[in-house]
Amino acid sequence: MTTPSIVLTDCSFAWPDGSVVLERVSAAFGSGRTGLVGANGAGKSTLVRLLTGDLVPTRGNVSTTGPVDLLPQRFVRGPDHTVADLLGVRERLDALHAILGGDADPHHFDVVDDDWDIEARAIAALDEAGLELAVADLRRPVATLSGGQAVLTAVTGVRLRGLPIAVLDEPTNDLDRRSRGLLLDLVDRWRGTLVIVSHDRELLEHVDEIAELRDGSLRTFGGTWSAFEERLSIEHTAAERDLRSAEQVLRAERRQRVEAETTIARRAKAGEKSAASMPKILANARRNRAEATAGKLRSGHADAESRAREHVDAASRQVRNDDTVKLDLPNPGVPAARRLAEFTVRGRTTVLQGPERFAIVGANGMGKTTLLERLVGAADTRPHPLPGTDAKALTDRIGWLPQCREDLLDDDRTVLEHVAGVAPTVPTRDVRDALARLLVRGAVVDRPTRTLSGGERFRVALAGLILAQPSPQLLVLDEPTNDLDMATTDHLVDVLRAWRGGLVVVSHDELFLDRLRLDARLVLDTL
Incomplete structure (x- = not known):
């Protein structure tokens, strides 16, 4: 090993x-x-x-x-x-270029150390990864x-x-x-x-x-994962079997305790009748023995039932019953004929209206996120890289979840402060209830958003959409399954399929898109 x-x-x-x-x-x-x-x-x-x-x-x-x-x-x-920053080589590249430009500052030599071929190695690594970036693109x-x-x-x-x-x-x-x-x-x-x-x-x-x-x-x-799933399935089946067995034992112990109590009551009643004809001292002695016997019998059955209950509790803990997200989006009341968005891809225009679901698909670099940004009117919207390609919203009631969730959440605000900020008219109790349904509960609600995982950040942002007033007519989601666990992704599919407003989604998760039952896929490519 x-x-x-x-x-x-x-x-x-x-x-x-x-x-x-x-x-x-x-x-x-x-x-x-x-x-x-x-x-x-x-x-x-x-x-x-x-x-x-x-x-x-x-x-x-x-x-x-x-x-x-x-x-x-x-x-x-x-x-x-730049690309050099993402690779973690920018400082060495800057020092190398300074030396090659005639700057003999000893600090540059300390930074480069013996890594004089860093630029060539970086380009080779990018090429090996299939990115095929030219030397000049390290500054991209x-x-x-x-x-x-x-x-x-x-x-x-x-x-x-x-x-x-x-x-x-x-x-x-x-x-x-x-x-x-x-x-x-x-x-x-x-x-x-x-x-x-x-x-x-x-x-x-x-x-x-x-x-x-x-x-x-x-x-x-x-x-691998499939072997892990198979093992969990076996463990889960065994745990459920053990739980059923423990519950059967508990039911049997309860029946025996009830039967014992019935027997004790009958004996006590018979004893009272016979004691009426006995001398008092003899009757008291007999009553004391009967009570002691009954006490031992009760104690024995109570202990047996308690042990059986402990076995049920232990078996129950082995059964995996994880919490799941409970999410219901509001009904936006969008008529079937209401035009919500207009997309033009290489000169061809498609209109989304009513509760239709569109996906924007294409390879990395084709401008999917740029098209969504143009749709929602993001402040830093840039021209689309494909000619004759644009998007325009026909409603101002848009729920927008960008690919980079940090754009939505202020790291220094608590979860509660963030959601209350985007839904100022909603009572705090309702905000907490909405977060709890998304499994953001307890002390987590009062923690700064910077302490959250990616999946938690998505759910907090989603809570803001759920509570927004008026509710959005058009949901625009960029890679919504990023960071989401499998159970939450499954529930998100169910929720979006039941959503009665318009939906525009970008995702590379083909299974997720297939399960949404889309009305249209707008393909961005170089053809």
């Missing part, structure tokens, strides 16, 4: 408000590829921060065999950031990349830096089919320890083990 690369020893972590994420966890990650899974809000992002040293356990410790690199869910894509602004191109470039940067342990947090977000294939190939060829946080079934078929975070505990299972 290989030596583990990451070891958690009696590790606990709780937020200052008392919310427990880990409770005395002892576990180890192997030196290969591990898929870290768990429901939204289970604490995967917190565990990642513990692995990278960004957070310190409140109890126990985390040890690693080397430094840890991280591709976070939310990486910086500022206006001044990140803002000009699609979401998928940015993610794949950032993953390439992690691989280029070559630290012994790497963590990729939801790396398939925003990737089209081709890019997903390139990522899977990178994962298969990865050198060193790799931890992948993901809800992506396809990606999880490319790992060596699964680590599941659930209810504050962490368990590891050898094999």
